[in-house]
Amino acid sequence: MVRTPLTPQERERGERLGALLRRARGERSMVQVAAQAGLSTETLRKIETGRAPTPAFFTIAALAAALDLSLDDLVQLCRPAEDEEAAA
Template sequence: MVRTPLTPWERQRGERLGALLREARGERSMVEVAARAGLSAETLRKIETGRAPTPAFFTITALASALGLSTDALADACVEGLDAAVAEPMTA
């Protein structure tokens, strides 16, 4: 199965997600937070750096729980202020 390339808006959203998670992690180590979420530190590193801009739903919910974040607030913050001009309508 061929994966559809990400749009610029999707890449921006992924970068924002990574920055928000990195900020929420604060002084805690990447290893500590990843272990608490049941993930590898490398997975968290990829998300935080934007190299994995579309992580799975359950990965995000595990990270949100480990960091004490609301998934609704996290989702809203990921798109807040992003350039709507680069958003492309989804096609079926």
């Protein structure tokens, strides 16, 4: 199966998600958060660095729960600035 190349917008969204998750993780280690979410540390590392810019919904839901973030907040915080302006 050949994957469709990611658009620049998808890559940017993945980078925003990764930065948000790093901030939310704070002082906790990747190992601790990954274990709490039921993920491998490498999966969390890839998401946080933007190398996995389109993680599965259930992966994001597990990370949100482990980091005490609501999915609604994640959606709002990962939205690009131009989307926020259009919604206002």
